[in-house]
Structure formats: C-alpha cells, structure tokens
Amino acid sequence: MPKPNDYAILFDASHCTGCRACQVACKQWNDLPGEATVNTGSYENPPSLSSSTWLRMKYTEGIDRGEVFWDFTRDSCMHCSSAACVEACPTGAVNYREGGVVTVDQDWCIGCRNCVQACPYDAIHFDEQKGVMDKCTHCYDRVSNGLEPACVKACPTGALHSGSYAEMKQLAETRLAQVKGAGYEEANIYGLAEMGGTHVLYVLLKHPSAYGLPVGTVTEKRKVANGWLSAGIAAAVLGFAGVRWVAERREERGGERG
Amino acid sequence: MTGEWGIYIVLYFWLAAVGGGAFLIALGLRDERVRRSGAFLAFIGIVIGALLLVVDLGQPARFWHLLVGFHPVSVMWLGSAVLALSGLGLFLMLVLREWPGWLVWVTAVLVLLVVGYTGVLLMATARPFWSASPLMPWIFLASAYTTGAALLVLLGNREPGLHRISFNFAIAEIVLVALHLIWTYPQAQNAVQAALSGDLARAFWGFVVLGVALPLYLEAQRRAASLAAVLVLAGGFLLRYFIVYAGQTDVMRF
Numbered sequence: 170m171p172k173p174n175d176y177a178i179l180f181d182a183s184h185c186t187g188c189r190a191c192q193v194a195c196k197q198w199n200d201l202p203g204e205a206t207v208n209t210g211s212y213e214n215p216p217s218l219s220s221s222t223w224l225r226m227k228y229t230e231g232i233d234r235g236e237v238f239w240d241f242t243r244d245s246c247m248h249c250s251s252a253a254c255v256e257a258c259p260t261g262a263v264n265y266r267e268g269g270v271v272t273v274d275q276d277w278c279i280g281c282r283n284c285v286q287a288c289p290y291d292a293i294h295f296d297e298q299k300g301v302m303d304k305c306t307h308c309y310d311r312v313s314n315g316l317e318p319a320c321v322k323a324c325p326t327g328a329l330h331s332g333s334y335a336e337m338k339q340l341a342e343t344r345l346a347q348v349k350g351a352g353y354e355e356a357n358i359y360g361l362a363e364m365g366g367t368h369v370l371y372v373l374l375k376h377p378s379a380y381g382l383p384v385g386t387v388t389e390k391r392k393v394a395n396g397w398l399s400a401g402i403a404a405a406v407l408g409f410a411g412v413r414w415v416a417e418r419r420e421e422r423g424g425e426r427g
Numbered sequence: 428m429t430g431e432w433g434i435y436i437v438l439y440f441w442l443a444a445v446g447g448g449a450f451l452i453a454l455g456l457r458d459e460r461v462r463r464s465g466a467f468l469a470f471i472g473i474v475i476g477a478l479l480l481v482v483d484l485g486q487p488a489r490f491w492h493l494l495v496g497f498h499p500v501s502v503m504w505l506g507s508a509v510l511a512l513s514g515l516g517l518f519l520m521l522v523l524r525e526w527p528g529w530l531v532w533v534t535a536v537l538v539l540l541v542v543g544y545t546g547v548l549l550m551a552t553a554r555p556f557w558s559a560s561p562l563m564p565w566i567f568l569a570s571a572y573t574t575g576a577a578l579l580v581l582l583g584n585r586e587p588g589l590h591r592i593s594f595n596f597a598i599a600e601i602v603l604v605a606l607h608l609i610w611t612y613p614q615a616q617n618a619v620q621a622a623l624s625g626d627l628a629r630a631f632w633g634f635v636v637l638g639v640a641l642p643l644y645l646e647a648q649r650r651a652a653s654l655a656a657v658l659v660l661a662g663g664f665l666l667r668y669f670i671v672y673a674g675q676t677d678v679m680r681f
Contacts, residue, residue, distance in 0.1 A: 282431075407569055
C-alpha cells in the first residue's frame with residue numbers, strides 16, 4: 170500500500186472537460202515531440218500512449234438509449250505500489266523511487282521490453298532512438314522541488330489534484346460522497362486496491378470498465394507464482410508420460426525380440 | 428526495431444526448445460553417443476538463442492546488467508540466469524570425457540528450466556492471449572519434446588521410443604493448443620481471431636496441417652520418417668511464431 174506521505178495525484182472524472190491541457194503540459198515540461206497520427210473517427214488522439222506520449226486523455230464515446238455520452242479519463246502511469254513493470258524488470262532499472270514514484274534508470278535499462286508486456290495500463294514504452302524505456306516520471310523533478318506535476322498545474326477545471334497520498338485519498342472520499350449525493354450511484358474510487366494500491370487515484374462516475382480501465386488486476390508476483398506452479402505441474406506430468414512412453418516401447422520391442 | 432517482441436524472440440524460443448528437448452530426451456536413451464550429441468545440440472541452440480536475445484536488446488552492449496543483480500521475481504532475469512548456467516553445464520559436458528552424475532542432473536534441471544521458463548515469461552504479462560490460461564508452459568514443453576525427438580530422428584537415430592514420443596507429444600500439443608484457444612477466447616478475441624482467420628492464419632494453419640497432422644499421418648503409416656521430422660521442426664517454429672505475434676495483436680501502431 171502507498172505510504173501516507175507518498176506523492177499522489179487525484180483525477181476527478183466529474184470535473185474533467187477533456188480539454189487536454191494536461192496532455193499538452195506533459196509534452197512541454199518533459200520536452201516530448203508530437204506524434205504523427207491519422208484520424209480514426211474519434212477526437213481521442215493519439216490512439217495510445219507511447220515513449221513520447223506519457224499522458225493522454227482517453228475518450229469513451231457512444232450512444233446509450235438515444236443519448237450521446239462522452240466520457241473522459243486520464244490515461245497514464247498509475248505509479249503502482251506493486252508495479253508489474255518493476256517486478257518484471259530483470260536489471261532493476263525500472264524501480265520505485267522516493268515517495269512511491271516509479272521511474273526508469275535509462276543508463277541501466279537494457280531495452281528488453283519485458284515491462285511493456287507486463288504493465289496492465291500500457292504506460293511504459295520502448296524508445297526506438299534511445300534503445301531504452303520511457304515513461305511518466307510523476308514529474309519527479311518538479312514534485313521533489315515542491316512543485317505540482319505539470320499536468321496538475323495545467324488543469325483549468327480542478328479535475329487534477331496533487332499532494333500526499335493521505336490528502337488525495339481523503340479528497341477522493343469527500344468527492345465520492347458529493348457525487349453520490351448528486352445522484353451518481355455507480356460512482357467509485359479507482360486505484361485503492363489495484364496493483365497493491367496506486368499513487369494515482371481516480372474518482373469515476375461509472376464502473377471502471379465503462380472507461381476501459383482494467384478491473385480485477387493481478388499483481389506480477391501472483392502471475393509469476395501461478396506461472397511457475399503451472400510449469401512445475403507440466404514438467405512433472407509431461408516428463409512422467411515421456412518416460413513411460415519410452416519404457417513401454419522398449420518392453421514391447423523386447424517382447425517382440427523374445 | 429519496434430517495441431514488440433518479434434522474430435528474434437520467436438527464433439530463440441524455437442532453438443532453445445528444439446535443442447533442449449533433444450538433450451532431455453537423449454538423456455533418457457541408453458546410447459552414450461546419442462546423449463553426447465544431445466548435449467551438443469542443446470549447447471548450439473542455447474548459444475545461438477542467447478546471441479539472438481542480446482541482439483534483440485535495445486542496448487545490446489549492456490546485456491551483462493542481467494547477470495550482476497538478483498531479481499528472482501523477474502522471469503526474464505531468472506531465464507537469463509538459467510540460460511547462462513545451462514550453457515556452462517553443457518559446455519562442461521562437451522569437454523569432459525566422463526560425466527559426473529551431479530553434472531548431468533544439474534544440467535538437465537537447468538535445461539528443463541530454460542525450456543519451461545519461456546512459458547512462464549509469457550504467462551506473467553498483461554497480454555490476455557498469453558496469460559488468460561495456464562497452458563503456455565504446457566504447450567512449450569510438449570512442443571520441445573516433439574521437436575527434440577524429431578531432431579534426433581532427423582539426425583539418424585532409429586530408437587523406436589523416439590517415434591513414440593514425437594507422435595504422442597504431437598497429439599498432446601494439438602489438444603493443448605485447441606484448449607488454450609478456447610480458454611483465452613473470451614479475453615483475447617482479437618488474438619484468437621488473428622490466429623484462426625486473420626494475419627496469423629497461415630502460421631497457425633501451417634502449424635496444424637503441416638506441423639502436426641501430416642507428420643502424424645506419416646508416422647502412423649511408418650513412412651518418410653525424415654520428412655515427418657522436418658515438418659515437425661517447421662511446425663515448432665510456426666507454433667511459436669503465431670503465439671508470440673498473436674499475444675501482441677492489440678498493441679497499437681501509429
């Protein structure tokens with residue numbers, strides 16, 4: 170679980186207008202180039218995170234019973250307490266820093282991309298030019314100097330907040346009570362249980378799956394343990410079968426000769 | 428190079444499985460010469476495979492970073508460690524005239540880990556086609572035995588047990604693959620469809636028809652053992668090809 174004094178961000182979907190000021194501020198502060206994309210019939214752009222897009226607004230668009238809906242969520246690193254990228258990293262280059270921030274040590278990273286495959290949020294990516302991984306840093310260079318992350322600083326509607334984990338959790342609970350009181354019965358807080366508790370919390374008006382967020386996430390440690398268990402049983406069963414098949418065959422042959 | 432795991436990874440999975448499978452099966456046979464050739468095949472597969480893995484890195488010159496830390500939860504780290512140690516064990520077996528019993532056992536376990544960890548590696552990801560069923564290690568192990576036995580047959584071993592192993596494991600393998608596709612379908616529809624009728628259909632059906640069905644038919648007819656063995660080996664490659672790429676069908680490219 171995140172510690173009370175860890176750095177944290179709160180995204181409040183009930184206040185987000187999808188203006189993408191956070192997305193632009195992230196590019197500006199971190200000196201990230203733009204992406205060449207094509208129009209796919211959605212205002213969502215770019216279509217996924219990449220090594221040069223660490224934060225984007227995700228638009229969930231459609232028509233429900235004749236009513237158009239257009240929902241916005243933050244799509245970026247969640248800075249998990251039990252981060253799949255960290256646990257999958259074979260060199261320790263992707264690691265937890267002070268305050269629960271997850272970053273890549275680009276001088277130590279070897280570019281094996283195991284973290285890309287492991288992350289349930291698709292928030293870490295391979296930089297083809299540098300040959301190493303890139304991701305959101307929680308603006309560690311800003312927060313460690315007492316500033317807010319660039320995305321939070323740029324938000325004009327109060328949908329993004331930053332502070333200590335204890336403060337953000339408290340604020341999330343306050344907002345949840347308010348939006349529930351306003352009639353959003355499905356409202357919930359996302360990130361309290363996922364991946365050991367994430368340092369980015371969301372206040373959502375609908376079920377997380379309605380925004381395409383992964384639910385029922387399994388930590389990397391659990392997956393690895395299950396994998397080895399399955400492999401162990403497979404090795405025993407298939408090995409036993411193989412030895413028997415060879416032995417049986419030998420006996421048959423022996424019988425034929427005799 | 429893109430961020431995907433691509434053809435080098437497929438080739439590595441295949442080489443390590445074929446060589447490792449041949450070694451493990453050869454240990455179960457009583458012929459000293461076959462056991463020695465098994466160790467040689469596994470050594471070649473593991474050395475070339477390891478080189479492919481290094482070339483595939485974004486920073487190949489930093490490959491040694493894998494070997495100086497201790498990260499046992501990372502399947503990638505554990506895989507690199509057993510890969511390096513099994514290479515060492517096999518090298519010792521090749522240069523020693525008499526094999527100490529412990530060396531054979533330790534190397535056998537290491538090679539089994541090399542063949543098996545690849546399945547665990549894929550299971551421990553956020554890709555539903557690899558992780559929604561526990562069958563990845565089963566498929567890779569079964570395929571290692573099928574292709575390993577086929578390689579020994581191709582090199583002229585006529586031990587009847589080999590045919591039996593290749594035949595039975597091929598049946599086990601196709602059943603496991605079918606089960607895996609059904610099991611993962613609810614969570615990985617795009618991947619399963621890519622394999623059955625999409626971009627990867629040629630690899631998938633090539634594996635089913637040329638890599639499993641035809642060799643099984645030839646084996647049952649007791650005909651063209653070498654051709655059957657070549658087909659099984661090619662099938663092992665196609666199996667890994669469609670699995671590695673299907674797992675990444677939902678990765679965005681723009």
